[in-house]
Amino acid sequence: MSYVMNIRLVSLLSVVASTAFAQPALTVYNQGFAVVRERVPLDLKAGENAFTFAGATAMLEADSVVLRDPAGKVALRVLEQSYRADVMSQGVLLALNEGRAIDFLVRDQNAKEYTVSGKVIRSGYAPGGEQSAPIIEVDGKLRFSLPGEPLFPTLPGDGVLKPTLTWKIGVAQPAKLEAELAYITGGLSWQSAYNLVAPEKGNQLDVVGWVTVNNQSGKVFENAAVKLMAGDVNKIAPKAARGGGPVRMEMMAMASMDAAVTEKAFDEFHLYTLPRAVTLRDRETKQVEFMRATGVTAPVIYVFDGASNYGTYRGGMMRDPGFGTQGNTKVWVMREFKNSEENKLGLPLPKGRLRFYRRDDADGRIEFTGESELDHTAKNEMIRVKTGDAFDVVGERIRTNFNGNNRQDFAEEDFEIKVRNRKAEPVTVRIVEHLYRWNNWRIVQQSDEFTKKDAQTIEFNVTVPPDTQKTVTYRVRYEWK
Structure with missing residues (x-):
C-alpha cells in the first residue's frame, strides 16, 4: 500500500472516529425520563471562561448536569450555571x-x-x-x-431561540478538549408491545416484540446511539410535562436481518441497545422490532373464580352467614407460557402490552382476540395473562348450606359450582375457590380432587365434555377455637 493511500486511510478513519465520538447518546427509561450525553468542544484559557450551549432539552433537570473531561486530564470547575428554557415565542x-x-x-x-x-x-x-x-x-x-x-421589535439581547445552558468554567491551565455533557431530562420515554399470532386451532404462537420511543423533550437528536433501560428504577416523580402537540409516528426498519437489539443485565435492571443510530425528532414516536419468536407453546386456559369479587381472606373471623354468595359468572380465557429457550423465548421481557390474534383459516386473515399487560418478566419465568371472557363456557356458583352462629365454635359451608360447556369440543376449566372465613379450615366433603394453591385457596381441575355440564361440590369446616 502506498504512502499516499496510507495517509488517506488514516484521514478517513480519523473522520469516522471523530463522527462516532461526537455522536449523541441516550439512555431512555420506561418511567418517562432519559439520560442524555453529548460532546461539547471547549477552548479554555487559564482562569474563568464563559461558555454557552444552545441545544439542551426543554425539560432538562438543571441540577443533574455533569460537565467533565472524559479522559480525566483536565480538571474542570463549573463556577456558575444558568439554564433557560423560555425560548422566544x-x-x-x-x-x-x-x-x-x-x-x-x-x-x-x-x-x-x-x-x-x-x-x-x-x-x-x-x-x-x-x-x-x-x-x-x-x-x-x-x-x-x-x-x-x-x-415585535428586534429580538431582545438576552432572548434565546433554543433551551440554553450557560456556564462560567474555571481551569488552572489553558486547555482544548471535547468535554462530555450529561444530564437527566423528562419528555423521553419508551415502552414495549408484543403481537402474538396463533392459528385458528392450536396453542402455537408467533411473537413479535416492538419498542416504541417517544420524544417530547423539545429537542431533535440527530444520529443518536440509543439504549433502553428496563426495570423499576427509583425516581422522584417529575412535575407535569408541558402540553403535547401533534405527534409524528415513524416505523424504523432494521438495517439488516443480522442487526438486532442486544440485551444484558445491568445493575438490578436490563439494558437494551438498538443496533443502529437513529434520529429522534421532537414530538416524534419511533418504533423498532426488538425480538421475534416462532412456535411458542401457549395453551389456552379457562378459569372460573366465582368468588373473585370478594373472596379473599381479610385476616379475621368472618362469621356473617350472608357473606359467601356468587360474585362472578364469567369464565376467564387466559394464555400461559414459559419465557424459556426451550419454548423459543428466553429473553428478559420488558413490561408492555400483549395483543393476541388468531388466523382465520377461511381467508387467512388475522383477527384480534384480546390483550393484556405484561410486567417485567425475567428469563425462565411463567407468564399467565387474561385475554377475555369465554362466550360458550359459563360458570355458576351457589352456596347450598351454612351451619354456624356466634355461639358455636365452628362453621360449615357447602358450595355447588357448575360449569357449562356449549362448545363442540371438550374444555378443561380450573375452578378457583377462596376459603376466606378463617385461617383454620379443612375440606370435609368433596366431589372431585383439588389442589391447595396457598393457605386460603384451593383449585379443582375439571374436564367438561362438549355441550354438557360439570358440577363440583365441597364442604368446608372452619374451627373458631
Missing part, C-alpha cells in the same frame, strides 16, 4: 412587551393589510402554567384578544 415576546405599545397587522375582508397600535396590558403568557386571555388596549378601550398579528 409569541407568548414570551408579548410578556416582554407588557406595558408597551406595539403594532398589530390586520387584514380586512379584501385581504388589504394595515396596522393598528395597541398597548399590551397583559400578555396572557404563564411559563409552565395555564395560559389566560391577553388584554390589549386599543384607542382607549380594552379587548381580551389580539387585534391582529403582533409585530
Whole structure:
C-alpha cells in the first residue's frame, strides 16, 4: 500500500472516529425520563471562561448536569450555571412587551393589510402554567384578544431561540478538549408491545416484540446511539410535562436481518441497545422490532373464580352467614407460557402490552382476540395473562348450606359450582375457590380432587365434555377455637 493511500486511510478513519465520538447518546427509561450525553468542544484559557450551549432539552433537570473531561486530564470547575428554557415565542415576546405599545397587522375582508397600535396590558403568557386571555388596549378601550398579528421589535439581547445552558468554567491551565455533557431530562420515554399470532386451532404462537420511543423533550437528536433501560428504577416523580402537540409516528426498519437489539443485565435492571443510530425528532414516536419468536407453546386456559369479587381472606373471623354468595359468572380465557429457550423465548421481557390474534383459516386473515399487560418478566419465568371472557363456557356458583352462629365454635359451608360447556369440543376449566372465613379450615366433603394453591385457596381441575355440564361440590369446616 502506498504512502499516499496510507495517509488517506488514516484521514478517513480519523473522520469516522471523530463522527462516532461526537455522536449523541441516550439512555431512555420506561418511567418517562432519559439520560442524555453529548460532546461539547471547549477552548479554555487559564482562569474563568464563559461558555454557552444552545441545544439542551426543554425539560432538562438543571441540577443533574455533569460537565467533565472524559479522559480525566483536565480538571474542570463549573463556577456558575444558568439554564433557560423560555425560548422566544409569541407568548414570551408579548410578556416582554407588557406595558408597551406595539403594532398589530390586520387584514380586512379584501385581504388589504394595515396596522393598528395597541398597548399590551397583559400578555396572557404563564411559563409552565395555564395560559389566560391577553388584554390589549386599543384607542382607549380594552379587548381580551389580539387585534391582529403582533409585530415585535428586534429580538431582545438576552432572548434565546433554543433551551440554553450557560456556564462560567474555571481551569488552572489553558486547555482544548471535547468535554462530555450529561444530564437527566423528562419528555423521553419508551415502552414495549408484543403481537402474538396463533392459528385458528392450536396453542402455537408467533411473537413479535416492538419498542416504541417517544420524544417530547423539545429537542431533535440527530444520529443518536440509543439504549433502553428496563426495570423499576427509583425516581422522584417529575412535575407535569408541558402540553403535547401533534405527534409524528415513524416505523424504523432494521438495517439488516443480522442487526438486532442486544440485551444484558445491568445493575438490578436490563439494558437494551438498538443496533443502529437513529434520529429522534421532537414530538416524534419511533418504533423498532426488538425480538421475534416462532412456535411458542401457549395453551389456552379457562378459569372460573366465582368468588373473585370478594373472596379473599381479610385476616379475621368472618362469621356473617350472608357473606359467601356468587360474585362472578364469567369464565376467564387466559394464555400461559414459559419465557424459556426451550419454548423459543428466553429473553428478559420488558413490561408492555400483549395483543393476541388468531388466523382465520377461511381467508387467512388475522383477527384480534384480546390483550393484556405484561410486567417485567425475567428469563425462565411463567407468564399467565387474561385475554377475555369465554362466550360458550359459563360458570355458576351457589352456596347450598351454612351451619354456624356466634355461639358455636365452628362453621360449615357447602358450595355447588357448575360449569357449562356449549362448545363442540371438550374444555378443561380450573375452578378457583377462596376459603376466606378463617385461617383454620379443612375440606370435609368433596366431589372431585383439588389442589391447595396457598393457605386460603384451593383449585379443582375439571374436564367438561362438549355441550354438557360439570358440577363440583365441597364442604368446608372452619374451627373458631
